[in-house]
Amino acid sequence: MSFIHEAILTTPMPEGTTHIAPLGFRHEDGLVVLAPFHPSRTLEHLRAFGQAAISHTDDVRVYAGCLTGRRDWPVLPCEQVRCGRLADALSHHELQVERVDDGDPQRPRFFCRELAVTMHRPFPGFNRAQAAVIEACILVSRLHLLPAERLAHEIDGLGIAVDKTAGEREREAWTWLMQRIAAYRAQHDAAETTL
Ligand SMILES: Cc1cc2nc3c(=O)[nH]c(=O)nc-3n(C[C@H](O)[C@H](O)[C@H](O)COP(=O)(O)O)c2cc1C
Known part of the structure; x- marks a missing residue:
């Protein structure tokens, strides 16, 4: 079994804004692996722009909000990718897609290189x-x-x-x-x- 982290994934949208969705990710050979289901906007954006950011937050309202029609969470611009990241993130990772494995058409896998990892606040502990x-x-x-x-x-x-x-x-x-x-x-x- 692979070790999976849950995070908030942000992706660029065609109109220049940022899309927010909870997504699991894991590590393989030094890369971050994202596996969004088809169909989803996250998948479309990753294919179109090849960039994303992971935000870690201890505000679980962002997760619950995304599932209940409350997606309008404050974001700040990333430095090296063209989407935003959560303004209230404890840390964020900026990602560049390096290759895509389309072996499973319902769930392609995007292998991403971390361009930047930035800490904003200390992890406050489990709750x-x-x-x-x-x-x-x-x-x-x-x-x-x-x-x-x-x-x-x-x-x-x-x-x-x-x-x-x-x-x-x-x-x-x-x-x-x-x-x-x-x-x-x-x-x-x-x-x-x-x-
Ligand atoms: C904790 C958590 C983890 C999730 N992980 C995934 C995932 O790995 N892949 C996926 O396709 N959806 C995952 N989802 C569901 C997506 O957030 C959901 O499908 C989302 O709406 C993506 O669709 P969109 O890109 O069209 O907005 C997860 C949801 C939660 C709450």
Whole structure:
């Protein structure tokens, strides 16, 4: 199994602005490997511009926000690539695509060289509520695949960490995700009753 980090990936958009999306990445032979699914704007931008930035943030609202229609997070320009990076990043990495492996057309792999790595603030340490929010983001991104009972069970477990260890930002992120799940369930249940 490969060791995967979760981060906020920013990519250049044709109109000169910056696209934001949570994305996993891993390392292979000194390169950063990105594997965005087809179709996605992240994939289109990587193909079109061959550049991106990774931002590490402890503000999990950015993750939850991207999954719930809140993508407008402040960015600052990168130095060597043509997109922005999160303004509130603990650190960011500027990436140049070196080669693309199209072996899996549904999930091409972009092998990227790090042009720059910049530290902005120290890592404040792990927080269980933040980890729970990231896990809940993954669940929300797979709502259409998850049986309702399994989803409810997993959310109950993650909610314990949020209750015990969250600060205001984590609670806000959690609320957005729970609203998204409730809206999905309401829509899904309504569709079932009309069958
Ligand atoms: C923590 C986390 C990790 C993710 N990792 C990936 C990934 O590695 N590849 C991918 O295609 N989508 C991943 N996603 C889902 C993307 O963020 C989502 O598909 C996003 O909307 C990309 O689509 P877009 O580029 O069209 O905005 C992840 C989501 C989360 C919350």
